[in-house]
Amino acid sequence: MTPLSDAAVLAAGFVAGAMNSVVGAGTLLSFPALLALGVPPVTANVSNTLGLVPGSLAGAYGYRRELRPLRSVLRTLLLPAVLGGLGGALLLIVLPAKTFAAVVPVLLLLAGALVAAQPALAKAVARRAARQGVVREPGAQVHVGPVVVGLVFLASIYGGYFGAAMSIIFLALFGIVLDSGLQAANGLKNMLTAVVNLSASVVFIIGAPVDWVVVVLLALGSGVGGLVGSRFGRELPDWVLRTAIVVIAVLAAVHQLRK
Numbered sequence: 713m714t715p716l717s718d719a720a721v722l723a724a725g726f727v728a729g730a731m732n733s734v735v736g737a738g739t740l741l742s743f744p745a746l747l748a749l750g751v752p753p754v755t756a757n758v759s760n761t762l763g764l765v766p767g768s769l770a771g772a773y774g775y776r777r778e779l780r781p782l783r784s785v786l787r788t789l790l791l792p793a794v795l796g797g798l799g800g801a802l803l804l805i806v807l808p809a810k811t812f813a814a815v816v817p818v819l820l821l822l823a824g825a826l827v828a829a830q831p832a833l834a835k836a837v838a839r840r841a842a843r844q845g846v847v848r849e850p851g852a853q854v855h856v857g858p859v860v861v862g863l864v865f866l867a868s869i870y871g872g873y874f875g876a877a878m879s880i881i882f883l884a885l886f887g888i889v890l891d892s893g894l895q896a897a898n899g900l901k902n903m904l905t906a907v908v909n910l911s912a913s914v915v916f917i918i919g920a921p922v923d924w925v926v927v928v929l930l931a932l933g934s935g936v937g938g939l940v941g942s943r944f945g946r947e948l949p950d951w952v953l954r955t956a957i958v959v960i961a962v963l964a965a966v967h968q969l970r971k
Contacts, residue, residue: 717749721926725933729767730941732879732934733774733902734956738764739875742930751923757804758916759923761875761909763930767938768906774942775899782900785890788856792865793904797911800872804912805919817965819870819881824958824965826884860889864904871905872912879905880960902942 724745728738739760746756772779779786863885871878879901886897916922 718925718929720745720749721929722933725763725767725930726937726940727933728764728930729770729934729937731937731960732764732767732905733771733938733941734898734944738767738934738937739878742934746926751926752921754804755921755923756926757874758920759926760930761801762913762916762922763927764875764934765906765909765913766931767934768902768909770935770938771902771942772899772906774939775896775902778896778899779903782890782896785856786900786903789861789864789900789904790907792861793868793907794911796865796868796870797872797908798915800869800874800908801912801915801920803869803873805915817969821962821965823880823884824960824962826888828958856889860885868904868908868911871908872915875909875912878908902938 724742728742731738731741742764743756743760746760747753751759864882867878867881867885870881882901882904883897886900890897890900
């Protein structure tokens with residue numbers, strides 16, 4: 713590593729941290745940057761996961777106001793996020809990289825489609841609740857049942873293994889099942905992304921190759937980027953945030969298909 717490459721990793725961490733706190737998919741910037749600098753793929757993936765943890769935590773802190781009404785939801789989803797992150801990290805160590813890489817474009821496009829369709833789906837859920845005589849106050853939370861817990865677990869496995877666009881998948885899911893707005897869903901996404909990455913990091917530190925210089929540089933950059941991104945991301949209207957998410961999801965899918 714040279715001073716120029718160190719600066720490049722620091723900058724990649726900043727941009728990735730800002731992206732992750734607002735829309736997600738920051739990994740699709742920082743991970744290729746590490747590969748371009750000559751870091752071996754597995755080491756790059758592992759070091760990237762560890763290095764972006766501060767960015768996710770900073771993003772969650774920036775959205776702490778939106779997270780307060782979602783404490784019960786967060787408590788319900790913590791365990792599946794931890795178990796999924798651990799399981800995905802173990803899969804990275806024992807399985808060929810092509811196993812999950814083949815389905816990444818499909819997951820990205822599905823996530824983008826879910827985000828785009830979220831307003832229509834939320835209205836459909838509300839109409840169904842009204843037909844069943846369930847009164848939902850504005851901002852009230854939808855009950856988080858076994859299906860949502862299972863989907864969070866699966867998304868966390870994916871995140872522990874590869875991580876690219878895990879935040880978009882979380883955001884698409886929470887935007888549909890929560891009736892608290894996309895900004896609140898974004899705060900919950902940031903917190904659970906941090907939990908998954910922390911869980912995976914435990915496995916990686918024990919059993920995978922880590923470039924600690926890269927981790928420290930990414931951590932410094934992503935931590936600042938996460939705070940900056942959450943500061944400005946909270947001011948964006950839902951439609952701007954939703955459009956950005958869909959565009960990034962499509963571009964990320966195209967990027968994966970071209971690999």
